[in-house]
Structures are given as C-alpha cells and as structure tokens.
Amino acid sequence: MSLPQERSVADTFAHTGVNADRSDWHLLRCHLHAVAALAEQRAAKFGAASLGRQCGLLHDLGKYSNAFQARLNGAPVRVDHSTAGARVVAKKYQLVGRLLAYVIAGHHAGLANGTGEGHPTPLDVRLDTRRYPGIPECPGWEQELAVADELAWTQHTPHPDKDTARDRRGHCLALLTRMLFSAAVDADRLDTEAFYIKADGKGEAPRGGWQPLARLKAQLDQHMSQMNVRSEQSAENAGQRAVNTERARVLATARAKAHLQPGLFSLTVPTGGGKTLASLTFALDHAVQHGLDRVIYVIPFTSIIEQTARVFRGALGEELADHVLEHHSAFREDEALEQLQEAAGGGESGLQAGERLRLATENWDAPIIVTTAVQFFESLFSNRTSKCRKLHNIARSVVILDEAQTLPLKLLRPSVAVLDELARNYRSTIVLCTATQPALAAKRPDGSDGLPGGLLHVREIVDAPRELYERLKRVTVRPSVGKLTDADLVGRLQQHDKALCIVGTRAHARELFIELQKKEKAGTFHLSALMCPAHRSEMLKAIRAALDAGRCRVVATTVIEAGVDIDFPNVYRAMAGLDSIAQAAGRCNREGKWSAEESIVQLFEVEGRTSIRELRANEDAAREVLRKPDLDPLGLEAIEAYFRRLHWARTAGREDGLDAKGILPRLNAQAHEGWLPFADIARDFQMIEGGMEPVIIPYNDTARRLLAELAEAERPGRLARKLQPYIVNVPRGPFQELQRIGRVVPVQKYRFQGQFMRLTDEARQEVYKEDLGLDWNDPTFRKIESGIV
Known part of the structure; x- marks a missing residue:
C-alpha cells in the first residue's frame, strides 16, 4: 500500500493493528505524548523531569518519515527511526542535549560509545548528517510535539572534595544518562505493551497493585x-x-x-x-x-x-x-x-x-x-x-x-x-x-x-559495635599452626567428633575428603561447587542430621561460608583474608551452645599448594594483622587494620588496583564534551571474570524430565530457570575436553546454538559421584581445578 508524500500528524502511526482501515492502529502522536508523560514521571524521582519528558517526546521522531510509514504498510525496508530525535536534542540543548541523544539513539540498540568504534554505532557517527537521514518529512510535528526551547532541571550536587568531584564528573554524567535511559526505555515499553494488550482484547497487564x-x-x-x-x-x-x-x-x-x-x-x-x-x-x-x-x-x-x-x-x-x-x-x-x-x-x-x-x-x-x-x-x-x-x-x-x-x-x-x-x-x-x-x-x-x-x-x-562484638563473641580464633599436609589435617580432624575444615580450592577439598574418608567413612562429608545446588541441599540435610546424631566431619570450600546456617564446635580454616576467616567463624558456635573458649577456629597454612593469585593480597594483609598479639583477630580494630592494609597494597603502585579497568578515568577523559564510552565501560565492568561454562547435570529424575522437556521446547526460558539447581560451572579447559570426548553435549544444538550444555546420562554415572559431585580425573582438569574456589 503506497502512502502520500504529504501527511498530517493525524495520519502517522507508531504501531500497526489488525484493521484494514487502520482504526485500531497506534497513532504516533498519542504514543509520543504518553511515553513523554511516563518518562517525565520516572525522571522526576531524581530531579530531571523535563529531561525525561524530552527523551520520551522525541524518542520515535523518525517514525514520522515516509520510509517508516511505508514499512508499517508492508514495505520490506529497514528504517532508522531513532537518529532523528537524537539529532534534534543534540543540536538544541548543547551538552545536556548530547546526553539525551545517547538515550534516544539507543532506546532499542543500547547506549553507544560517544566516539571511536564498537556496537552500537558510536553517537558521533549517528549525529553526522552526511551518513544518516535527516529530520522526517511530515509537516506539523514540531507544533504537535511542542518541543521546549530550554530545559529546566535540578543540577546534581557534586562531591564536596574538589579533586574527587573533578575525577567523577564523567561518572556522574554517565549515571544521569543511564537513569534517563531507564526512564525512557521503561516508558516506551509500557506504553507499547498497553497498546498491544488492548488491541488483543486482554484488558491490562497485571502490573502494580502492590500493598503500601x-x-x-x-x-x-x-x-x-x-x-x-x-x-x-x-x-x-x-x-x-x-x-x-x-x-x-x-x-x-x-x-x-x-x-x-x-x-x-x-x-x-x-x-x-x-x-x-x-x-x-x-x-x-x-x-x-x-x-x-x-x-x-x-x-x-x-x-x-x-x-x-x-x-x-x-x-x-x-x-x-x-x-x-x-x-x-x-x-x-x-x-x-x-x-x-x-x-x-x-x-x-x-x-x-x-x-x-x-x-x-x-x-x-x-x-x-x-x-x-x-x-x-x-x-x-x-x-x-x-x-x-x-x-x-x-x-x-x-x-x-x-x-x-x-x-x-x-x-x-x-x-x-x-x-x-x-x-x-x-x-x-x-x-x-x-x-x-x-x-x-x-x-x-x-x-x-x-x-x-x-x-x-x-x-x-548499631550503638557501640565494638561492645556488641564483645557481647556476641562466641569463638576463639587461634593463630596459624604453620604448614599442614593433608595427612596432618586428617589426623587433627579425627581428634574431634564434630569438625569442619574449609580450604581454598575445589581440588584440595576433594583430595582432602578422599584421604579423610579412607580413615573413617561414616559421618564424613564433602561440600563444594562441584556439586550442583540440588545436590548440595541434600548434602546439607545429611550433615545436619549427622550433627544431631553426634558424629560429623565436613571438608568444604568457601561455598559453606555463604550464609549456610550450620553449627560446629571446631572449625579449621586455611589461611585467607580476615573477612573470610570471620565468615568461617560464623559456622562455629553459631547458636551459643558452647562457651567461646571451647569453640575453636584454628588457622593453618597449606603445605605444598600455592594460593589463588587473586586472593594472595588478602592473605598477606591478614598475616600482617595477625602478627599483632594485642589485636583480637575478629575485633573491629583488626578488621579496620586489615582493610586499610589491603586497600593500601592495591594503590601503592603506578596503577590504581581499586579501579583496575580504569573505569572512572575513561569516563572522565572527554566528559567535558559529552563523549562517554558507554559500550566499552559495560564490557569491562564485569564483577566475575569469564572462564567458566555452565553444564546441566542429569542429577535425578526431575533433572532428567526437565532436560527431556527442554529437548522439545520452542521457548526455553521457564525450563532454563527450573534447571538452575542442576548446574555445575566447569573451567573452560576441562569443559572443552569433556565436549571433545562426547561427555558434554548441546541440547537442541541448532535451535539453541549451544546455549544449553548437558552432561550425558552415561557421563553422569562415570564422572559425577554421590559424595564428590563432578569428579573427572584427567590431569588437565586437576591442574585447572587447583585454581578454582
């Protein structure tokens, strides 16, 4: 269907309906005003209502173009509908306009870098009139939208330290941009959702309705x-x-x-x-x-x-x-x-x-x-x-x-x-x-x-946290006894009816458990992230039952320190940062069943094993603090000294180890011109580095049934969530070897493109053990596992 070259705003649409006469189509002016109101409301929460309104008002300005209207009518063309609005605000509002331009240009593809390369296309390229289309041909849009000549908004309060405020200028502008981006994207999605739900005769989406x-x-x-x-x-x-x-x-x-x-x-x-x-x-x-x-x-x-x-x-x-x-x-x-x-x-x-x-x-x-x-x-x-x-x-x-x-x-x-x-x-x-x-x-x-x-x-x-610590003190932390071999540890653990030993890597936990189990199998347990979450939950139930029965020895990785409600009178902890030692102490006399003097957290060094590189600074800082005999290892003075030492060690060199990726200086480099590297920062701000691959374990009948359903599924989202309790993260090297020998295979390889990888049923019997979890004995696996917590 062809469209006239001259149209009024009343004949221009944002989204299609089903009626041939377009009576149920979504008018563009209605969409823009609705999104403007919603974005204004959201941005008002942080004093930027007028900025949010302009983002909403102009986000789909390019839909006024003849090309986009032809696309709605079936023309097989791709149309850029977000650059036009970005151009308007960048030209009209100077520096703040450039921030709004990121929002409008990226409301589908995401926030781009200001300059340089990358995906999405950098903003300076989008704003180049020689490379991207201009303002749409439809007359009357300026009068209909009534774009403000000036923007009034509450200027944000800078950090009171002038040097800090200067160093964070780019960061502050970037966060404001992301907040406006959030307001505009949410507003756009909500209005579009409401239109289609109404068009389908489904009433309203079940949003909101919360109690105060x-x-x-x-x-x-x-x-x-x-x-x-x-x-x-x-x-x-x-x-x-x-x-x-x-x-x-x-x-x-x-x-x-x-x-x-x-x-x-x-x-x-x-x-x-x-x-x-x-x-x-x-x-x-x-x-x-x-x-x-x-x-x-x-x-x-x-x-x-x-x-x-x-x-x-x-x-x-x-x-x-x-x-x-x-x-x-x-x-x-x-x-x-x-x-x-x-x-x-x-x-x-x-x-x-x-x-x-x-x-x-x-x-x-x-x-x-x-x-x-x-x-x-x-x-x-x-x-x-x-x-x-x-x-x-x-x-x-x-x-x-x-x-x-x-x-x-x-x-x-x-x-x-x-x-x-x-x-x-x-x-x-x-x-x-x-x-x-x-x-x-x-x-x-x-x-x-x-x-x-x-x-x-x-x-x-808390009033007087130091005094609170003293009143809640339930354990005694003993200084390191020096280096212990696995045989030494096994001997010490055998001296206790109830004892927990926490070591730094999955490989060490597995090997120590095997040695301890050789001495006495009953009441001996292993817990690590080589077990899928469902397996760990079952193991914790067994451990609690053994504690009640009177004899229980557990070898674990730091996975047991993460909020696990379990209580031992004796805990052995391989040398770590003081914060980790405190977490280990939280598994000792948790409910005050014993006196502090008989509730012991014993530190030790590991003989014949190197520490994980990323944690060596934590261990060194802890050792330095623990050398001071007048400090309680878990007291607030010791903790403050530990973190001061740790942070100083990270900032003592030429590079700032507390901002290893240079996030703040990179945001600041061209902030005075409004050029911000959004895509690069998003790529580099990763709290957990890569290198691990999720593998679904056919652990029990439920996991196998879900895997069978996934093999037939068109949309995997809900099944993927159900399968999370059956996942073990495997280092990339062993993962690739397991793939090579056919022990790990994709589910629906061509449909899901390797998104879901599973252990085969045969491998479940070969390499996944009831007491150890994943236990592949290849030396490559062992070598990499020695560096995994």
Missing part, C-alpha cells in the same frame, strides 16, 4: 514480636538466651535509627547477630517514614539469594509473599508460583501473581527486591536496554548491601562512586551491612584520612 510499604512494615513488626517470644521459649541455655537478647537489642536499635535522614549508613553486626531481619526492619521503617518507594536487598552470592527471599516471605506472611521479587539467574519460577498460589487465597490466582512478578522483574516495580551484587552493580554500569530498564527504580529506594566486604577490589573505586552518587543525587539510602565492615569511608573513626574518594558521613546504626 506501611502494610508490609506492620506485618513484619508482628512477625518479629512473635519470633522474639518463640526464641525466648526455645532457648536451651544461658548462651542461647544471651544471643537472643543481643539480637533483640540490635533490632530495637535499628528501629530507633530509622527516623534519620536518608543517606549512607552502616550496620555492623557479628555473624549470627540477626542482621538480616534487623536490616529489613530498618529499611521498611526508614522507607515509610521518608516516603521512599522500595527496598532492594543486594546479596553477594546466588547460592543464598533464594534462602534470603524465603526468610523475607516467611516474615511477611502468605498474603504478602508475592511482594518479594527475586532477580538473578537461578530464580526458580515454579517454586515461586507454588508459594504465590498458597498466598493468593481467594484473591488473584497464583498464575496472575506469578505473571505480575515476572513483569516486575523487567523494571523492579515491586516493594522488595532481592538480587545479587553482580546484577545490581553491572546494571548500573551497563548499556543494554534489558539491564538498564530498572535503574530509575533504584532512585528513592533503600539499598541494603549485604556482606559489603565482598565487593571486588579491582572495581572498588567505581563501585563506591556509584553508591555515593545514588545517595547524594538520587535520594537513595545505602546500608552497608556486614560483620566485617570494609574501610570504604573517606574518614576513619578517629578523624584521620581513610580511602581517598571514599564515602562521607556514613552513620552507624
């Missing part, structure tokens, strides 16, 4: 009161009663501090002190009192995210269980749906609740988000529409950063910068929640200089 945070707070308060009563009634001895008393005191203090103004906080609570629910209580109280929108709980390890979400759902009760959204790669939708079906009662169906939860994952439109540090931080430095769409909902939120000490040192400086910027200019409250508070502050408690460019005015929620 005050309702969640009331339910949590009731749960905490009941839990305190139960804890007092079930306490078996004075030690457990003392722990319960301190947990109640931490909770009361968290509530009392919630009235403080939004900004930066720390919550320093020893392991087992009840910080998880205390931090949620503070967050909900604080959000209600200050009119904030949601709570975002950021966890370092995927392995404990489901556990934390389950705790929160239990605290909120069945009626509000669907108000907790998990967002991570291992999210199991079927389990969530079962919980939601129970929670639905006589109201919305479990399926509707599940769909609402799925839709909320796209933009974090839910009252409580539980996510990983990888998802949170990489999204804040991303350039992709899918990852950035949720960013505007981080503004006006309470962000709890659990185990803050686990932030990777190589990205510490940009991570601190983004936390500071969220609190300073996006009205977010940041809570650094940990038993071992890292030295992220610009000033130390004594007023001396701390981390250059660090956080300012961080307020501690």
Whole structure:
C-alpha cells in the first residue's frame, strides 16, 4: 500500500493493528505524548523531569518519515527511526542535549560509545548528517510535539572534595544518562505493551497493585514480636538466651535509627547477630517514614539469594509473599508460583501473581527486591536496554548491601562512586551491612584520612559495635599452626567428633575428603561447587542430621561460608583474608551452645599448594594483622587494620588496583564534551571474570524430565530457570575436553546454538559421584581445578 508524500500528524502511526482501515492502529502522536508523560514521571524521582519528558517526546521522531510509514504498510525496508530525535536534542540543548541523544539513539540498540568504534554505532557517527537521514518529512510535528526551547532541571550536587568531584564528573554524567535511559526505555515499553494488550482484547497487564510499604512494615513488626517470644521459649541455655537478647537489642536499635535522614549508613553486626531481619526492619521503617518507594536487598552470592527471599516471605506472611521479587539467574519460577498460589487465597490466582512478578522483574516495580551484587552493580554500569530498564527504580529506594566486604577490589573505586552518587543525587539510602565492615569511608573513626574518594558521613546504626562484638563473641580464633599436609589435617580432624575444615580450592577439598574418608567413612562429608545446588541441599540435610546424631566431619570450600546456617564446635580454616576467616567463624558456635573458649577456629597454612593469585593480597594483609598479639583477630580494630592494609597494597603502585579497568578515568577523559564510552565501560565492568561454562547435570529424575522437556521446547526460558539447581560451572579447559570426548553435549544444538550444555546420562554415572559431585580425573582438569574456589 503506497502512502502520500504529504501527511498530517493525524495520519502517522507508531504501531500497526489488525484493521484494514487502520482504526485500531497506534497513532504516533498519542504514543509520543504518553511515553513523554511516563518518562517525565520516572525522571522526576531524581530531579530531571523535563529531561525525561524530552527523551520520551522525541524518542520515535523518525517514525514520522515516509520510509517508516511505508514499512508499517508492508514495505520490506529497514528504517532508522531513532537518529532523528537524537539529532534534534543534540543540536538544541548543547551538552545536556548530547546526553539525551545517547538515550534516544539507543532506546532499542543500547547506549553507544560517544566516539571511536564498537556496537552500537558510536553517537558521533549517528549525529553526522552526511551518513544518516535527516529530520522526517511530515509537516506539523514540531507544533504537535511542542518541543521546549530550554530545559529546566535540578543540577546534581557534586562531591564536596574538589579533586574527587573533578575525577567523577564523567561518572556522574554517565549515571544521569543511564537513569534517563531507564526512564525512557521503561516508558516506551509500557506504553507499547498497553497498546498491544488492548488491541488483543486482554484488558491490562497485571502490573502494580502492590500493598503500601506501611502494610508490609506492620506485618513484619508482628512477625518479629512473635519470633522474639518463640526464641525466648526455645532457648536451651544461658548462651542461647544471651544471643537472643543481643539480637533483640540490635533490632530495637535499628528501629530507633530509622527516623534519620536518608543517606549512607552502616550496620555492623557479628555473624549470627540477626542482621538480616534487623536490616529489613530498618529499611521498611526508614522507607515509610521518608516516603521512599522500595527496598532492594543486594546479596553477594546466588547460592543464598533464594534462602534470603524465603526468610523475607516467611516474615511477611502468605498474603504478602508475592511482594518479594527475586532477580538473578537461578530464580526458580515454579517454586515461586507454588508459594504465590498458597498466598493468593481467594484473591488473584497464583498464575496472575506469578505473571505480575515476572513483569516486575523487567523494571523492579515491586516493594522488595532481592538480587545479587553482580546484577545490581553491572546494571548500573551497563548499556543494554534489558539491564538498564530498572535503574530509575533504584532512585528513592533503600539499598541494603549485604556482606559489603565482598565487593571486588579491582572495581572498588567505581563501585563506591556509584553508591555515593545514588545517595547524594538520587535520594537513595545505602546500608552497608556486614560483620566485617570494609574501610570504604573517606574518614576513619578517629578523624584521620581513610580511602581517598571514599564515602562521607556514613552513620552507624548499631550503638557501640565494638561492645556488641564483645557481647556476641562466641569463638576463639587461634593463630596459624604453620604448614599442614593433608595427612596432618586428617589426623587433627579425627581428634574431634564434630569438625569442619574449609580450604581454598575445589581440588584440595576433594583430595582432602578422599584421604579423610579412607580413615573413617561414616559421618564424613564433602561440600563444594562441584556439586550442583540440588545436590548440595541434600548434602546439607545429611550433615545436619549427622550433627544431631553426634558424629560429623565436613571438608568444604568457601561455598559453606555463604550464609549456610550450620553449627560446629571446631572449625579449621586455611589461611585467607580476615573477612573470610570471620565468615568461617560464623559456622562455629553459631547458636551459643558452647562457651567461646571451647569453640575453636584454628588457622593453618597449606603445605605444598600455592594460593589463588587473586586472593594472595588478602592473605598477606591478614598475616600482617595477625602478627599483632594485642589485636583480637575478629575485633573491629583488626578488621579496620586489615582493610586499610589491603586497600593500601592495591594503590601503592603506578596503577590504581581499586579501579583496575580504569573505569572512572575513561569516563572522565572527554566528559567535558559529552563523549562517554558507554559500550566499552559495560564490557569491562564485569564483577566475575569469564572462564567458566555452565553444564546441566542429569542429577535425578526431575533433572532428567526437565532436560527431556527442554529437548522439545520452542521457548526455553521457564525450563532454563527450573534447571538452575542442576548446574555445575566447569573451567573452560576441562569443559572443552569433556565436549571433545562426547561427555558434554548441546541440547537442541541448532535451535539453541549451544546455549544449553548437558552432561550425558552415561557421563553422569562415570564422572559425577554421590559424595564428590563432578569428579573427572584427567590431569588437565586437576591442574585447572587447583585454581578454582
């Protein structure tokens, strides 16, 4: 169907319908005004309403072109519809216009580099009128859209330190751009979604409809009161009663501090002190009192995210269980749906609740988000529409950063910068929640200089954290006994009925377990990431049963330190950073069943094995602090000294080891001209380096049934989530060898292009053992495994 060259805005469309007379088509002017209003509303949260409005108003300006309208009518042509609006704002609004141009040009392909090369096409190329089409031919669009001549918006507050403010100018502009990108992309997707759902006669998408945070707070308060009563009634001895008393005191203090103004906080609570629910209580109280929108709980390890979400759902009760959204790669939708079906009662169906939860994952439109540090931080430095769409909902939120000490040192400086910027200019409250508070502050408690460019005015929620540590002290950390061979360790472990030994690599854990099992098989267990999560869950149940029975020895990797609720009187820990030693101590006398003097964490060096290169600085810093006999190894003074030493070691050379990829200086290089390398930064800000490949293990009948369904599936998304509990990450070298010999094969090779790789049923019997997990004996595998935790 041909179109006239001259059209009015009333005859121009954004999306097609089904009627031949176009009566149900989506008018472009309606779409642009609707997206402008939605983007304006979202950007208003961070003082940039007018900027958001212009992004929404002009994002699809190129659809006014004859070529695009012909495409809607069936012409087989590709049309660039996003460059036109980018050109308008870049020309009209100078520097801020260039920021808006990134947003408009990238609202489908993603934020591009300002100059240079890469994908998407760099912005300077898109703005070159010699290479890309000009403003659309349709007359009247300027009058219809009423594009503002000037933009009024709240200028953001720079860091008070002039040097830091100068060094972060590019970072601040980049985050503002990503936030506007988020507002515009979410607005565009929502209006388009609403049009198509209405066109299909399906009513409305099940978005929103959440209860106010005050309702969640009331339910949590009731749960905490009941839990305190139960804890007092079930306490078996004075030690457990003392722990319960301190947990109640931490909770009361968290509530009392919630009235403080939004900004930066720390919550320093020893392991087992009840910080998880205390931090949620503070967050909900604080959000209600200050009119904030949601709570975002950021966890370092995927392995404990489901556990934390389950705790929160239990605290909120069945009626509000669907108000907790998990967002991570291992999210199991079927389990969530079962919980939601129970929670639905006589109201919305479990399926509707599940769909609402799925839709909320796209933009974090839910009252409580539980996510990983990888998802949170990489999204804040991303350039992709899918990852950035949720960013505007981080503004006006309470962000709890659990185990803050686990932030990777190589990205510490940009991570601190983004936390500071969220609190300073996006009205977010940041809570650094940990038993071992890292030295992220610009000033130390004594007023001396701390981390250059660090956080300012961080307020501690707990009164007198040093005294709290002393009252909750339940273990004795003994200095290293020197180097121990595996035979030495086996002999020491045999002296205890109940003992846990944590070593640094999967290979060492496996070999030590085999030696220990030769001496005594009953009550001897192994736990590592060579077991799929479903296998680890079963093994933990067996370990708890053995502990109750009276005889249990476990050899594990650091996987057991990640929030695993398990309690031993004796723990052996291979030398590590003090933060890791503290995590190991959290598995010792966790419930106060024994005295601190008889609850021992014994450190040791490993004979004949080299440390993992990335962790050597942590070990060296710990050794230096542990040489000081007057310091308690887990006391706050020792922890502060440890992190100061660790950060100093990273910044002592010519290069900044706390920003190893040069994220901040690269953002700053051409920021004065508005050229920002979005695509390059997104590529390089990776919290976990590559080198591991996921392999699905046919561990049990459920896994095999899901694999069979995947082999027939057209759309794999839901099945992929269900299969997450059956995945083991394998180093790339052994993975390729397993492929070569036919032990690892693709599922639907041509349809999924190698996206899903599985262990064959035969290999499940050969190389996956019930007590060890994946156990391939090739020397290549062993060599690489020696460097994997």
